Amino acid sequence: MANGNVPVLTSDALLNHWQGHRRLTRRMIDAFPDDKLFTYSLGGMRTFGALALEMLTMGVPMVRGVITNEWEQNRSRDARPRAEVLREWDEATKQINELWPQIPAERFHETIKAFGAYDGKTYDLLMYVIDNEIHHRGQGYVYLRTLGIEPPPFYER
Amino acid sequence: MANGNVPVLTSDALLNHWQGHRRLTRRMIDAFPDDKLFTYSLGGMRTFGALALEMLTMGVPMVRGVITNEWEQNRSRDARPRAEVLREWDEATKQINELWPQIPAERFHETIKAFGAYDGKTYDLLMYVIDNEIHHRGQGYVYLRTLGIEPPPFYER
Numbered sequence: 001m002a003n004g005n006v007p008v009l010t011s012d013a014l015l016n017h018w019q020g021h022r023r024l025t026r027r028m029i030d031a032f033p034d035d036k037l038f039t040y041s042l043g044g045m046r047t048f049g050a051l052a053l054e055m056l057t058m059g060v061p062m063v064r065g066v067i068t069n070e071w072e073q074n075r076s077r078d079a080r081p082r083a084e085v086l087r088e089w090d091e092a093t094k095q096i097n098e099l100w101p102q103i104p105a106e107r108f109h110e111t112i113k114a115f116g117a118y119d120g121k122t123y124d125l126l127m128y129v130i131d132n133e134i135h136h137r138g139q140g141y142v143y144l145r146t147l148g149i150e151p152p153p154f155y156e157r
Numbered sequence: 158m159a160n161g162n163v164p165v166l167t168s169d170a171l172l173n174h175w176q177g178h179r180r181l182t183r184r185m186i187d188a189f190p191d192d193k194l195f196t197y198s199l200g201g202m203r204t205f206g207a208l209a210l211e212m213l214t215m216g217v218p219m220v221r222g223v224i225t226n227e228w229e230q231n232r233s234r235d236a237r238p239r240a241e242v243l244r245e246w247d248e249a250t251k252q253i254n255e256l257w258p259q260i261p262a263e264r265f266h267e268t269i270k271a272f273g274a275y276d277g278k279t280y281d282l283l284m285y286v287i288d289n290e291i292h293h294r295g296q297g298y299v300y301l302r303t304l305g306i307e308p309p310p311f312y313e314r
Contacts, residue, residue: 003261003265009280010162011161042302042303045298132311
């Protein structure tokens with residue numbers, strides 16, 4: 001393809017892209033009433049609190065695993081106050097910023113087995129974590145709307 | 158940053174990533190009952206049919222605009238049979254594959270004004286189109302679940 005090998009996203013750009021999405025997801029968590037975060041859902045799906053904790057089990061552990069090939073498996077997904085979820089979110093933000101520059105440059109295009117289970121190119125696995133966050137956050141938008149709450153604008157990062 | 162300027166996604170990889178998402182979105186459109194695609198919604202939000210047409214107004218027109226700086230504005234968003242939406246989706250798939258290699262290599266990192274309105278780096282604007290698709294498709298998952306329909310798996314592309 002004419003422009004096939006042209007670099008489009010650098011490491012810096014992908015990190016900034018992700019942290020922009022993570023800022024929006026933080027605003028979503030904060031927009032949920034504390035008593036709805038782990039109780040409200042639609043169609044038998046998971047609560048937004050459970051989804052936010054899933055994002056936390058995927059974010060830092062993925063980046064750390066990409067660097068160390070050690071995969072954290074047993075992070076708790078028990079319900080907790082919204083303030084605690086936000087505290088963990090902010091901690092993850094810092095850790096991702098600290099860990100990301102430690103990813104060896106060649107690693108992004110190597111094939112790895114994430115969490116001992118998911119084979120793929122590192123950049124694809126990192127994209128999957130970001131896409132999973134966008135996907136489930138979209139689900140959260142419907143939860144908020146049906147609760148009569150205006151969600152934060154999607155285009156603001 | 159240590160790995161800051163390392164290329165993570167090439168043009169090819171970003172196109173493949175997007176077309177993988179577009180295959181999943183096609184399965185979502187196909188999973189909706191024909192009589193629900195433009196009638197069913199939750200929380201006062203748009204129908205999944207309307208969202209799919211929004212994706213079509215953003216996809217090919219964005220890529221063509223990136224190449225030509227001509228921005229298509231007035232594509233119809235009227236309700237139509239599911240088969241017609243799928244036909245348009247498949248046509249867009251071909252057009253995106255044909256147009257993408259024509260994006261000049263240097264354009265990805267240039268600042269442009271998409272649709273005469275949205276300033277940004279080209280790669281960020283292309284990512285926005287993909288993210289918007291993932292976001293609204295996540296909304297569609299809730300619609301399908303509340304209709305009692307099992308959506309296609311998120312991890313299959």
